[in-house]
Amino acid sequence: MSTSFTLHQLLQRDCIELLDFPLSKLLLMNDNQYPWFVLVPKVEGIKDTYQLDWSEQQQLLNESSMLSEVLMQLFNGDKMNVAALGNVCPQLHIHHIVRFSNDKAWPKPIWGEYPMQPYSDAELAVLKEKLMPALKTVLAQL
Secondary structure, eight states, X not given: OOTTOOOOHHHXXXXXXXXXXXXXXXXXXXXXXXXXXXXXXXXXXOOSGGGSOHHHHHHHHHHHHHHHHHHHXXXXXXXXXXXXXXXXXXXXXXXXXXXXXXXXXXXSOSTTXXXXXXXXXXXXXXXXXXXXXXXXXXXXXX
């Protein structure tokens, strides 16, 4: 893991930093339409998962799987979408989006369907109150 890690400017602009896992930074996409989280491995210059060394790949999979499980338990979603595209933001980042059969974009992908709607301070506080205790418990297991 790089000691000189810098979060890409697009992720800085569009996300809220929540906490650090052993390998990755956990972000919340600032869009209140979906429970939408992003894991960013804190390794400089990486665009794709295969560029991580083997132990980092394993750690990323562990972090992603544990995050997915916690999010599905907390939000009771119908489907967990996990994707790493990187066509717009080249820094490796993995989206974790809890989907519901009644969300406004279902069953389509959420990208480009609707403009982002930022969280209000009150919405963000409620979300963090729900989320952070569970994430801190998971963090202790990683």
